[in-house]
Amino acid sequence: MKILFYGTASYDKDSFNKELKSYPNIKIDYVETNLTPMTAALARGYDAVCAFVNADAGAMTLEILAGFGVKLVLMRCAGFDAVNVPVAKDLGMKVTRVPAYSPQAIAEHAMGLALCANRRIHKGYNRVRDNDFNLEGLVGETLYGKTAGIIGTGRIGAALCRICKGFGMKVLGSDLYPNMQLVEEGVVDEYVEYDELYRRSDLISLHAFLNDESRHMINDDSIAKMKDGVIFVNTGRGGLVDTQALIRGILSGKIGAAGLDVYDEEGPNVYQDRAGEVIDSVTSRLCSFPNVVMTSHQAFFTKEALGEIARVTLDNAQAFANGADFVERSVVC
Structure with a gap:
């Protein structure tokens, strides 16, 4: 062979x-x-x-x-x-x-992105390296006692549900095929429809399959239904999110922090070294926001x-x- x-x-x-x-x-x-x-x-x-x-x-x-x-x-x-x-x-x-x-690896990375974006760890790290110890603009939210909304509760989503429970969060699940065993085990508090998850969640993480029905499920309408200042994470598929709508949500303050391992326009960049190039793309736009953390499709790594x-x-x-x-x-x- x-x-x-x-x-x-x-x-x-x-x-x-x-x-x-x-x-x-x-x-x-x-x-x-x-x-x-x-x-x-x-x-x-x-x-x-x-x-x-x-x-x-x-x-x-x-x-x-x-x-x-x-x-x-x-x-x-x-x-x-x-x-x-x-x-x-x-x-x-x-x-x-x-x-x-490795469901656990991806779930751990998703929580890492959420923590980093929420607490501005990336900004604090860079400041300290420049001997700047000022805390202005670095305030985040305590996750304990908050509500996590996990869209897609397969192996990866279920692993993240368990992590969120470990942080003392209430966990809402949304899935076309709810896994009621997770409810019985106390991993998911309840399954709800997408709109209710958007409305109630302080942290939203995507782990749904990408198909014609789910493409750009996160758009202007769904973002408008979310809490002001919501923490948003995507380690699933870039096509689940309308990137321009996400940018509008960040600019409006509707999305208070975003952690992205994937995004719809990532194709030319994935696993490529483009350090010597001037890139005019949504990548540059997203990286310019202090409350956004991006990695290059490495959640599994x-x-x-x-x-x-x-x-x-x-x-x-x-x-x-x-x-x-x-x-x-x-x-x-």
Whole structure:
């Protein structure tokens, strides 16, 4: 089984090589370039390709891969937005993903963003480095006794619910398919509709699936229903939020603090070093606000998560080679 690994970073190589010892029948070649229609031809002679969330596995890419005999696309991430799944299915290609590599890591990062944005930790850190010990503009809100609204209570959302409970918060959940076990365990106090969650929550965190119905679910109308000064966090999918509406909410004071690991326009920036460029984008606009903290799609980024990604991806490759069942819930098509 020969796999061409696209978009390789040092941490990818380290984590996969560590696990690869347990898969003697799999050989991986690594390239730094990302998977696009222009680079798909590099996969000539390979059985599979491995790509990440920032790849371009659209129709043209898949057709080129299929033309060279590639039968398997291994997405080393939970999302598969980058893949044209119907086209892959028509071409007879299998597409797999890693559905849940570290819910706790993402939930912990979400709370970290909330704390940093709320308490202006990033601003205080920079001031102290400049020997400025003034506290003006750094006041935040105490989370104890406040209400957290978690939109999407799957594995990640449930992990964040538990963290919020540890902070002494009341937890509201909103989900198309409520997990009543979380209510029985006391992790979620109650499930409510979106509008009620917006109205009652002091902290709102997004963990919903992105589809046609949920795209830009956070918009001018939903933001207007939120509490003044709400703490808003998104470690889910950038497309869940209308970024321009979010900016208007920040400027109006409706959103008092925002922590963002993803945003709708992040595509050109994800995992790229653009330090030498002048970027005229919403990224620059958002970074200019003192009450906004942004990270670059790194909520998953722990040693444990990288190890799990490698294991599940290689298990799926081995299963394909052996004609066996894939890892549970990992097959897209």
